[in-house]
Amino acid sequence: MPVSKAAAASSKRSSAQGGPGTVSVHKSLYPNEVLFGTAFAFLDRCYVHLDVEGTDRISIELLPRPGSTWTQADLAGEFKNxxxxxxxxxxxxxxTEKVRTMIVGRAIGEAIPAEVSTNQSFESRLPDLPPEVARLLAEEEDGLDFLDDPLGIAVPWEEKYSKKPAESPTAEAAQVVAQPVEIPAAVAGVKIPAKKTPAKKAAPGKATAKATAKTTAKTAPAKPAAGTKRRSAAGES
Amino acid sequence: MTLRFHKKIYSRAAVKSAVETYGAVATVAMHVEGEYAVVDVEAGSQEDTAEVAGELGNWALGQSIVLRGEG
Incomplete structure (x- = not known):
């Protein structure tokens, strides 16, 4: 067996004095960081006690909790693993410390938004645009003020298309009303009869009696006088 | 029951914290002997004393690891 493996085996031997639940480790093989990390993982399982053994060794005593199903031998074996x-x-x-530090540092650095300088050109700020478009935008942006309106989009429609400059809205309305309307000659001579207002509807009772009287007077044929016929009839007999 | 905590493994602050915590449930006293912090634990029965001593030792070890930044 090589010397290194023997030394490693002896560094993890269970001490006969400490009992089956005692583990003795060499500092060169298992640094303090490894030892404490292992002991921390076993705090919930059993009672762990560490002590210095000589100059280069540390002993670990493992005791099961009351009511626990773990034995000292099991705890020692699990601790070694x-x-x-x-x-x-x-x-x-x-x-991997260096690589991890670089990865994390780059990730954090990319997450921080980069500050855009004022002297940066427009093309460089929008690299995805075609060069011609970028150049036109840059030219427009240089001499453009937000108040400028070269296409007259902000001018009201009435102001844009009115013939006479309107001084005030009331004057314009008065002018429209005062203008006489020219009537063609063919239309001027035609007399338009006045509209007859419809007869008012009278009270229902009186109106019907009068209406029926009028209608009967008009429609009924003229009857000869009653006496005339009778007279003739009486004279003859 | 007497517990011995080596100063290279257990920090003094961690041992003090454990003594203060379990002083409420048992009689706990601490003194220094060379490189060790010696803690005497006395509860009602032997089983209780062993249980309190074990929990006190775990508390001191856990606090020591946390204070080192490795836990």
Whole structure:
């Protein structure tokens, strides 16, 4: 067995004095960071007590809690396995420290918005635009004020298309009313009869009696006098 | 029950914190002997004393790890 493996094996031997729940480790193989990380993971499972053993070793005593199903031997075995796990994590963390720092630093740096300088050209601020469009926009932006209206979009319609400049809205209305309307000659001579107002409707009772009297007078044929016929009839007999 | 905490592993502040916390449930006294902080724990029964001593030791170890920044 190589010397290094033997040393490693001896560094993790269980001390006979401490009992089955005691583990002794060498500082060179398992640094303090590994040891404390492992011990922290076992605080909820059992009672953990660390002590210095000589100059280079640390002993760990593991005692099961009251009512726990774990035995001291099981706890020691699990603790040794966790030591290996933590040692590997520690080694990987050391190897990848620089890369992780760079990745995190770049991610944070990209998350911060970059400040845009005032002297930066328009084209550089919008790199996705075609160069001709960018040039036209830059030219417009240079001499353009937000109050300028070269196309007259902000001018009201009435102001734009009215013939006479209107001094006031009332004067304009008066002018419209005062203008006489020219009537054509063909239309001027035609007399338009006045509209007859419809007869007012009288009270229902009187109106019907009068109406019927009038209608009967008009419509009924003229009857000869009653005496004439009778007289003739009487004279003859 | 007597507990010994080495100063290279357990910070003094962590041991003090554990003594203050479990002083409410048991009789706890602390003194310094060389490189060790010695804590005497006395509860009602032997089982209670062992349980309090174990929990006190776990508290001191956990606080020491946290104060180191490794927990």
């Amino acid at each position: 966790e030591l290996v796990n933590q040692a590997l994590r520690f080694r990987l963390a050391k190897q």
